[in-house]
Amino acid sequence: MNSDTFLETKAVTKKFGDFTAVRDVSVKFKRGELTAIIGPNGAGKSTYFNLLTGAFTPTSGEIVFNGIDIAGQPQHRYTHLGIAKSFQITTVFPYLSVFENVRLAAQARVVTFDLFRPRTAYREVSEKADEILRRVNLIGQRERIAAKLSHGEQRSLEIGMALAADPTLLLLDEPTAGMSPEETRDMIDLIVTLSADRTVILVEHKMKLVMSICKKIIVLHQGGLLAEGAPDDVRHNDTVKRVYLGQKAV
Numbered sequence: 276m277n278s279d280t281f282l283e284t285k286a287v288t289k290k291f292g293d294f295t296a297v298r299d300v301s302v303k304f305k306r307g308e309l310t311a312i313i314g315p316n317g318a319g320k321s322t323y324f325n326l327l328t329g330a331f332t333p334t335s336g337e338i339v340f341n342g343i344d345i346a347g348q349p350q351h352r353y354t355h356l357g358i359a360k361s362f363q364i365t366t367v368f369p370y371l372s373v374f375e376n377v378r379l380a381a382q383a384r385v386v387t388f389d390l391f392r393p394r395t396a397y398r399e400v401s402e403k404a405d406e407i408l409r410r411v412n413l414i415g416q417r418e419r420i421a422a423k424l425s426h427g428e429q430r431s432l433e434i435g436m437a438l439a440a441d442p443t444l445l446l447l448d449e450p451t452a453g454m455s456p457e458e459t460r461d462m463i464d465l466i467v468t469l470s471a472d473r474t475v476i477l478v479e480h481k482m483k484l485v486m487s488i489c490k491k492i493i494v495l496h497q498g499g500l501l502a503e504g505a506p507d508d509v510r511h512n513d514t515v516k517r518v519y520l521g522q523k524a525v
């Protein structure tokens with residue numbers, strides 16, 4: 276493995292019965308590089324994402340993280356290794372405040388080694404939660420009930436909860452899905468900011484959106500790797516253009 280390769284999939288394949296959703300995908304992800312996985316509907320993006328996060332076990336192939344094959348390991352092991360994904364909305368506690376949601380996520384991380392000094396631990400966890408809320412631009416919504424947030428704010432809250440685990444690798448599946456143009460811009464700004472301190476890999480349907488912010492683009496099509504490279508290379512790739520022809524790549 277190349278020294279700056281952080282994560283690598285080697286001929287990774289995922290089948291659902293007879294159907295192959297991801298086929299022989301070999302990709303190297305570099306440390307600190309903001310990478311987007313794009314492709315048309317049904318290309319296998321979410322399936323590949325679920326393989327990277329450990330939610331799915333590959334049918335064959337390897338997922339190598341910092342030199343170790345982690346395919347098939349339990350989810351808590353991924354968290355322990357520093358891999359986090361944006362939580363699904365259903366895991367946000369809707370009737371707790373924004374602050375409590377992040378505080379609980381942060382507490383899950385800190386409580387074990389602060390067991391004997393609960394008061395200090397509470398303060399540390401609270402401070403950490405506030406720091407995260409500032410990062411994800413929700414400090415102004417601190418006391419609001421999570422259920423009352425806008426869709427965009429809820430997605431930011433999920434990211435805040437994922438950040439509570441101090442991940443070195445943050446994985447986001449369509450973070451701008453269902454967002455207004457303004458919410459989308461804010462989310463993109465947030466992703467760029469977060470990528471300064473950690474490796475971020477995102478799945479995104481909107482091709483143009485990621486071209487401007489990502490260093491590397493992975494294009495999946497019908498489960499296979501169609502192209503990979505810098506945004507400009509991918510943009511001018513004839514096969515990619517053909518696949519996206521007739522689609523509004525926004």
Ligand SMILES: Nc1ncnc2c1ncn2[C@@H]1O[C@H](COP(=O)(O)OP(=O)(O)OP(=O)(O)O)[C@@H](O)[C@H]1O
Pocket residue numbers: 291294295296314315316317318319320321322323480
């Ligand atoms: N659990 C499953 N069981 C059977 N088939 C599945 C399952 N999950 C996904 N598929 C199939 O695998 C293919 C790839 O699906 P996937 O969700 O990975 O695509 P995607 O690129 O994320 O699409 P979208 O842009 O719509 O989110 C699709 O044909 C889908 O129907």
Ligand SMILES: [Mg+2]
Pocket residue numbers: 320321322
């Ligand atoms: Mg998907």
